[in-house]
Amino acid sequence: MNCGNLNELRRLCLDCRLCELHSGRTNVVFGTGNPHAEIMFIGEGPGEQEDITGEPFVGRAGRLLDKYFYAMDIGREDIYISNMVKCRPPQNRDPSPEEQDICLQYLREQVRLIKPKMIICLGRIAAQKLIDPGFKVTKQHGEWVEKNGVLMMGTFHPASLLRNPAQKPAALEDFMKIRDKIAEMKIKVKK
Ligand code: URA
Numbered sequence: 577m578n579c580g581n582l583n584e585l586r587r588l589c590l591d592c593r594l595c596e597l598h599s600g601r602t603n604v605v606f607g608t609g610n611p612h613a614e615i616m617f618i619g620e621g622p623g624e625q626e627d628i629t630g631e632p633f634v635g636r637a638g639r640l641l642d643k644y645f646y647a648m649d650i651g652r653e654d655i656y657i658s659n660m661v662k663c664r665p666p667q668n669r670d671p672s673p674e675e676q677d678i679c680l681q682y683l684r685e686q687v688r689l690i691k692p693k694m695i696i697c698l699g700r701i702a703a704q705k706l707i708d709p710g711f712k713v714t715k716q717h718g719e720w721v722e723k724n725g726v727l728m729m730g731t732f733h734p735a736s737l738l739r740n741p742a743q744k745p746a747a748l749e750d751f752m753k754i755r756d757k758i759a760e761m762k763i764k765v766k767k
Pocket of ligand 1 (some may be wrong): 620638694
C-alpha cells in the first residue's frame with residue numbers, strides 16, 4: 577500500500593472487505609484528528625457508539641479518555657486517534673490475530689503518512705501488536721520504548737479503567753508522564 581495522503585487511504589479503508597468484520601459494520605472507523613499530529617493514540621477497535629458514528633472513542637470509554645486529554649491540556653484536534661482494527665468486532669470481542677494482521681496495513685500506512693514522534697497504545701491489544709507480543713499492561717504500563725525512531729508507551733485502556741477504577745491513579749501517572757515528555761521533546765500539540 578502506498579497512498580499519497582490520508583484521504584486516499586481513508587477511501588480505500590472505507591471500501592475494505594478483507595476480513596469478516598466488514599459484514600457486521602455500520603461504519604468503518606478510520607481515525608480522526610490532525611493529519612500532521614506528532615502524537616498518535618491507538619485503541620483496540622470500535623465499539624457500538626463508534627460503529628454508529630464512524631468516530632473513534634465516542635462512547636463511555638472515550639469520555640473518560642477526554643478527561644485524561646483535558647488533564648494533559650491537549651485536545652482531540654491536536655492529536656490523531658485510531659484503532660488496531662477499523663470495524664467493530666461482534667459483541668465487542670477482542671479482534672482476532674488474523675483480523676489485526678489484515679487491518680495492520682491501514683494503521684502502518686496511517687503512521688507512515690502522519691509520521692508521529694510518539695505513539696501511545698491504549699490497552700493490551702495495541703501494546704502487544706505494536707510494542708511487545710508479551711506486553712503486560714499491569715507490569716509495563718508507563719514504560720517508554722523507542723521503535724524505528726518513534727517513542728512508544730502502552731497504558732491502560734479506558735474501558736478497562738471503567739471496569740477497574742482502582743487503576744485510575746496509575747493511568748493518570750502515565751498520562752502525566754506523557755504530558756512531561758511532550759514538553760521535554762517540544763512535541764507540537766496545538767494547531
Ligand atoms: N475502544 C477502543 O479500543 N476504541 C474505540 O474507538 C472505542 C472503544
